Amino acid sequence: AQKVTQAQTEISVVEKEDVTLDCVYETRDTTYYLFWYKQPPSGELVFLIRRNSFDEQNEISGRYSWNFQKSTSSFNFTITASQVVDSAVYFCALNPNSGYALNFGKGTSLLVTP
Amino acid sequence: NAGVTQTPKFRILKIGQSMTLQCTQDMNHNYMYWYRQDPGMGLKLIYYSVGAGITDKGEVPNGYNVSRSTTEDFPLRLELAAPSQTSVYFCASTTAGPSYEQYFGPGTRLTVT
Numbered sequence: 001a002q003k004v005t006q007a008q009t010e011i012s013v014v015e016k017e018d019v020t021l022d023c024v025y026e027t028r029d030t031t032y033y034l035f036w037y038k039q040p041p042s043g044e045l046v047f048l049i050r051r052n053s054f055d056e057q058n059e060i061s062g063r064y065s066w067n068f069q070k071s072t073s074s075f076n077f078t079i080t081a082s083q084v085v086d087s088a089v090y091f092c093a094l095n096p097n098s099g100y101a102l103n104f105g106k107g108t109s110l111l112v113t114p
Numbered sequence: 115n116a117g118v119t120q121t122p123k124f125r126i127l128k129i130g131q132s133m134t135l136q137c138t139q140d141m142n143h144n145y146m147y148w149y150r151q152d153p154g155m156g157l158k159l160i161y162y163s164v165g166a167g168i169t170d171k172g173e174v175p176n177g178y179n180v181s182r183s184t185t186e187d188f189p190l191r192l193e194l195a196a197p198s199q200t201s202v203y204f205c206a207s208t209t210a211g212p213s214y215e216q217y218f219g220p221g222t223r224l225t226v227t
Binding site: 004009033035043044045047050052091093095097099100101102104105106107 | 147154155156157158159162170172173202204206212213214215216217218219220221
């Protein structure tokens with residue numbers, strides 16, 4: 001079965017705090033792809049990152065970083081020095097090589113207050 | 115490029131009515147998808163298409179139909195609307211399959227009363 005679990009339903013932080021959003025996935029495929037999408041209050045979905053299962057290198061993009069660990073089936077997302085504009089719902093998603101679509105987690109709602 | 119466009123943005127339907135949600139992309143993508151998003155849930159796939167003339171069911175296809183007569187357009191048809199179809203609907207497209215970044219439309223918020 002293909003499954004993505006985002007155990008944190010809601011997180012609230014104060015601006016400038018660091019925050020990590022957890023993502024745990026399940027798949028039997030050896031080749032698969034993982035994604036993070038952001039959904040700001042305006043409602044659209046914005047692509048953040050794509051990672052394939054053979055690339056375990058961590059990635060950093062500005063204040064955003066991602067930690068991919070196959071040993072724990074996790075693909076966690078960290079925002080450093082959070083800002084109010086980071087307030088959004090963040091979705092982790094999985095595409096197994098054998099599948100035709102993305103399997104989304106239920107999302108983590110992040111609220112950053114001034 | 116406009117990307118993926120959806121119309122309408124909002125709609126209220128009465129139970130039993132029908133409607134078509136429009137989706138158009140101008141990126142010449144072969145793959146297109148329809149998702150629904152219910153409160154507190156992730157997105158669930160309704161239907162998808164791998165090219166003009168080819169469509170297939172996703173996870174939650176009941177109560178919906180699709181067609182794909184052109185590369186650009188992928189309309190979603192709701193027949194006999196039910197309150198359970200109250201949701202936000204997103205159309206998405208991608209160039210080479212689901213392992214690549216999907217580009218999403220702005221969504222259609224549908225209420226069935």
